[in-house]
Amino acid sequence: MSEDAVRDLAQAPAEARSLHRNEVFPVHVLLCVAHHESDASSLLKAAGVEYAALHAAQAAGQPASKPTNKRELPWSSSMEHILQLSQSYTKKHFTSSHLLALILDNDKDSVTLLRECGLNVPEFRATLSQRLGDA
Incomplete structure (x- = not known):
C-alpha cells in the first residue's frame, strides 16, 4: 500500500470519533x-468536492450521539x-x-454524500477509472 492509502486508513478512526461514531x-x-x-484528493477537488463540505454534510446527516471513549x-x-x-x-x-x-463501487452512503455535495458520480467514476488505468 502507498503511504497515502496507509495514512487515510490510519486517520479514519479519528474522523469517526470526530463525528461521534x-x-x-x-x-x-x-x-x-x-x-x-x-492524487485522489486532487481529483475530488477538481470535481468541486472539498473536505469541509463533505464533513459538514456528513455531520448534518447523522443524529447527535455521545462521544466515544474507546481507544x-x-x-x-x-x-x-x-x-x-x-x-x-x-x-x-x-x-x-x-x-x-x-x-464508490461498494458504499452507497458515500456515493449519496458525494452526490449531495454536487459530484456527478458517473462522470467522476469514469475519470477515476481512466486515471487508475493510466497508473
Whole structure:
C-alpha cells in the first residue's frame, strides 16, 4: 500500500470519533481521502468536492450521539468488505485512488454524500477509472 492509502486508513478512526461514531465506516475513509494531499484528493477537488463540505454534510446527516471513549474503533462490516477487496490489488501499487474507487463501487452512503455535495458520480467514476488505468 502507498503511504497515502496507509495514512487515510490510519486517520479514519479519528474522523469517526470526530463525528461521534463507534465504528469506522467507508465514509470516514472517504473524508480522509478528501482531507489529505493525494492524487485522489486532487481529483475530488477538481470535481468541486472539498473536505469541509463533505464533513459538514456528513455531520448534518447523522443524529447527535455521545462521544466515544474507546481507544480503538472497529471497522464496520462495510469497511471490512472494502478492505477485503483491497487484497485483490496485491500485484499493483494500491493508492488512495484505488481506495476511493472501492468506496464508490461498494458504499452507497458515500456515493449519496458525494452526490449531495454536487459530484456527478458517473462522470467522476469514469475519470477515476481512466486515471487508475493510466497508473
